[in-house]
Structures are given as structure tokens and as C-alpha cells.
Amino acid sequence: MTSNLLLTAFSGATSGPKLLGIDIVWVATMLAAVGVVAVLIAVYGALTVRDPMAKRVKALNDRREQLKAGITASTAKRRARLVRKNETADRMRTVLGKLQVLQEEQIKDVQQKLAQAGIRSKDLAVAVIFGRLILPILLGGLAVFLIYGVDMWPSLTPFKRAAGTMIALILGYKAPDLFVQNKRQKRTDAIRKGLPDALDLLVICAEAGLTVDSAFSRVSKELGRAYPELGEEFALTSIELGFLTERRQAFENLSYRVNLDSVKGVVTTMIQTEKYGTPLASALRVLSAEFRNERMMRAEEKAARLPAIMTVPLILFILPTLFVVILGPAACSLSDALSGALGGNS
Known part of the structure; x- marks a missing residue:
């Protein structure tokens, strides 16, 4: 008897308003818990930011040293894998x-x-x-x-x-x-965004007197956090420039790994510079300005398409909510007034 009373009291205390047979308090509690977990995950991700290139570049450097030493497989575990x-x-x-x-x-x-x-x-x-x-x-x-x-x-x-x-x-x-x-598309878009900045840094490195492979290595370190995909490609190109017998092959490998016409243009410029000794900084500066203008034109094109894209979400989601917020109080006041008038007449 006592247990039944306690159970009844507990169920009455925990039950709340329901919508479509679902307890609103319970749903709100679960959503709050999910929100707290999401905030904790976001804080953890912000406090534990790691360099996405460090592990990859270290593995590439270690592999280069192993190949120079004549080691084809590093460990027994690697060979088994x-x-x-x-x-x-x-x-x-x-x-x-x-x-x-x-x-x-x-x-x-x-x-x-x-x-x-x-x-x-x-x-x-x-x-x-x-x-x-x-x-x-x-x-x-x-x-x-x-x-x-x-x-x-x-x-x-x-x-x-x-x-x-x-x-x-x-x-x-x-x-x-x-x-x-x-x-492939996500990686190409990420590389396209960082290419003008990378060319600007290459121009600075070339004017400072660095060699091409040193310039690629320096740019990869500077852009590793902002554009990890582009930094990884530049780091790999720098390693291949110091390892391969033909430097032209390293540049051709870069154009092979990246699906961008702009990268192919940079590779062509690099090959011509290596072959004919033309000034590298001036050519890269022209390419950087061209790619930056292209990126700005692409952003303006997306901004021009935005009103047409936002029309359907505006009609389906924003306008009904706006009508409810604006007309809801007026409809409630009108309903109260009509109910009061009808009650007075009766």
C-alpha cells in the first residue's frame, strides 16, 4: 500500500505536460543533456588542437631516410602488414x-x-x-x-x-x-582555397634567396594548420625534390596528385624556371594575383546565387514562423474579445 502510494506520487511528480503523447519535460531534459555533451566535445576539440600534418610529414621524412639507407621495409610488423x-x-x-x-x-x-x-x-x-x-x-x-x-x-x-x-x-x-x-572534391576545394596564399609565401621565399625545395618545405610548415591538404602536398613535393634524380618528376607528381588546372599552371612555371632559368618570383606573383582574382570571382558568383537559393527555405521555414509570431498575439486577443462578447450577450 505504502509502496503504491510512493509510486503514484513519484509518477505524478515526474509527469509533465505532453505533446502528441510525448512528455515535454523528458524531451527537454534529453536535449539539454545532448547539448551539454556537444559543448564538452567542442571545448575538448578546441583545447586539444593538433597539427594534422605533423604525423604525415614525419612518416614521409622517415621513409625517405630509410630509402636512402637501402631499407625497403622498416620493421617486421610493417612487412607483415x-x-x-x-x-x-x-x-x-x-x-x-x-x-x-x-x-x-x-x-x-x-x-x-x-x-x-x-x-x-x-x-x-x-x-x-x-x-x-x-x-x-x-x-x-x-x-x-x-x-x-x-x-x-x-x-x-x-x-x-x-x-x-x-x-x-x-x-x-x-x-x-x-x-x-x-x-576528391573536398580535397580539391581545400587546396584551391589556399593556393593563392601559398604562392605569395613562395614569392617571399624566392625573393629571400631560398632554394625551391627549401621554399616548398617552409611554405608547407607555415600553411600546415590553415590548409593541411595543401601543406601535405607541398611537403611531399619538397621531399621528392631532395630525393628524386629528376626534379621535373617531382613537379609532375604534384600535378598528378592534385586535380586543379591552376596547380598544373604552377607546375609548368616551375619546370620552365628550372629548365631556362627564368625569374621565379615575378612569374609566381602574376599567378598569385590571377588565382586570387579567380577566387574572388567565385565568391561573388556564390553571393549572387544566394537570393535564389534562399527563396525556398524562406518560404517554407522562416515566413510561417514570422506570421505566427506577428499574428499570434492579435489572434489570441481577437479570440478573447469574441468569447467575452458572446458570453455577455448570452
């Missing part, structure tokens, strides 16, 4: 070769896209091609099992069932390419 990766890639390559769907040009194209996405492993090119083959079977089989096997959605028409199966097949085929293309 490389062997496992090669075995997996070899199995995929064998399966694709038996099915006669593997072409050398296709592998080279995927390897370049992976390099432009910041993925250095060439074995993943075979994995991407293998994913194009196996994912449609998996996703298509799952869709057929759910739609036709267990009949999870019995209200679907035959056309919708066939369309759902086709969408699963197409999504399975395109998923690896979409993943690589998304990473």
Missing part, C-alpha cells in the same frame, strides 16, 4: 582477372583519383573496382530479400518494387565511385 595487404589485393585481382573485367587503364585511372583524394595506397584501386562488382550483388540481393522474400512493404506496387530493386543495384555500383569522388 604490407604482405597482408598485397595478399588481399592479389586475391581481388585474381577474381577480377578470371571474370575478365580488369583493365590496366582502368586501374591507372582509379589510382589517380585515389591519389587526388589523398589516398596513397595503390592496392585500393583494385578494391574500388572489386567493390563495383560485389556491392550491387550484396545490396541488390538484400533489396530482393526484403521486398520480395519477406515482403516487408506489402503495400508497394509492382512498379515500386522493381524501382526499389533497381535503385539498390545502381547505388551498389556507384557507391565506391561516389565515395572517392566526394573525398
Whole structure:
């Protein structure tokens, strides 16, 4: 009896107003808890900022020293990991070769896209091609099992069932390419934003008398925090300039890894400077001004498109809220006045 009374009192004390059968107090408490956790994560991320390039550049420098010393694999663990990766890639390559769907040009194209996405492993090119083959079977089989096997959605028409199966097949085929293309586009945009600043710093380094590889190394350190992707590419180019026998190959590797016409222009300028001895600072200054103007024009184009883009969210989300805020008090006052008048007449 006493326990039932305590339970009733506790449930009455904790129950609050409900909206659509949901306790508003409970929902507000959960949202507050989620907000506190998000704030803590944001504070932790702000207080523990790390250089995103430090680990990558250190690994590249260590690898360069190992190659100079004639060491092809650093440790037994590294060799075992490389062997496992090669075995997996070899199995995929064998399966694709038996099915006669593997072409050398296709592998080279995927390897370049992976390099432009910041993925250095060439074995993943075979994995991407293998994913194009196996994912449609998996996703298509799952869709057929759910739609036709267990009949999870019995209200679907035959056309919708066939369309759902086709969408699963197409999504399975395109998923690896979409993943690589998304990473590639994000990395390209990040490099495009920092390229004018990088060229300005290269001009300063060239006028200060630094060599090209020292200038690339210095710029990579200065831009490592603001533009880690561009800093990583410049650091790798600096290492290759000091390691490769032909400096031209290092610049060509930079244009191979970055999907930007502006980077190809910088590479052409660097190659001509190395070959003919033309002034580097003046050429880079012209390119920097051109890329900066291009970036400003791109920003102005996005700003000009903004009113058209904001029209639909404005109509769907902002205007109804504005009408409720403005007309809500007037409607409540009018309703109270009408109810009072009707009550007085009765």
C-alpha cells in the first residue's frame, strides 16, 4: 500500500505536460543533456588542437631516410602488414582477372583519383573496382530479400518494387565511385582555397634567396594548420625534390596528385624556371594575383546565387514562423474579445 502510494506520487511528480503523447519535460531534459555533451566535445576539440600534418610529414621524412639507407621495409610488423595487404589485393585481382573485367587503364585511372583524394595506397584501386562488382550483388540481393522474400512493404506496387530493386543495384555500383569522388572534391576545394596564399609565401621565399625545395618545405610548415591538404602536398613535393634524380618528376607528381588546372599552371612555371632559368618570383606573383582574382570571382558568383537559393527555405521555414509570431498575439486577443462578447450577450 505504502509502496503504491510512493509510486503514484513519484509518477505524478515526474509527469509533465505532453505533446502528441510525448512528455515535454523528458524531451527537454534529453536535449539539454545532448547539448551539454556537444559543448564538452567542442571545448575538448578546441583545447586539444593538433597539427594534422605533423604525423604525415614525419612518416614521409622517415621513409625517405630509410630509402636512402637501402631499407625497403622498416620493421617486421610493417612487412607483415604490407604482405597482408598485397595478399588481399592479389586475391581481388585474381577474381577480377578470371571474370575478365580488369583493365590496366582502368586501374591507372582509379589510382589517380585515389591519389587526388589523398589516398596513397595503390592496392585500393583494385578494391574500388572489386567493390563495383560485389556491392550491387550484396545490396541488390538484400533489396530482393526484403521486398520480395519477406515482403516487408506489402503495400508497394509492382512498379515500386522493381524501382526499389533497381535503385539498390545502381547505388551498389556507384557507391565506391561516389565515395572517392566526394573525398576528391573536398580535397580539391581545400587546396584551391589556399593556393593563392601559398604562392605569395613562395614569392617571399624566392625573393629571400631560398632554394625551391627549401621554399616548398617552409611554405608547407607555415600553411600546415590553415590548409593541411595543401601543406601535405607541398611537403611531399619538397621531399621528392631532395630525393628524386629528376626534379621535373617531382613537379609532375604534384600535378598528378592534385586535380586543379591552376596547380598544373604552377607546375609548368616551375619546370620552365628550372629548365631556362627564368625569374621565379615575378612569374609566381602574376599567378598569385590571377588565382586570387579567380577566387574572388567565385565568391561573388556564390553571393549572387544566394537570393535564389534562399527563396525556398524562406518560404517554407522562416515566413510561417514570422506570421505566427506577428499574428499570434492579435489572434489570441481577437479570440478573447469574441468569447467575452458572446458570453455577455448570452
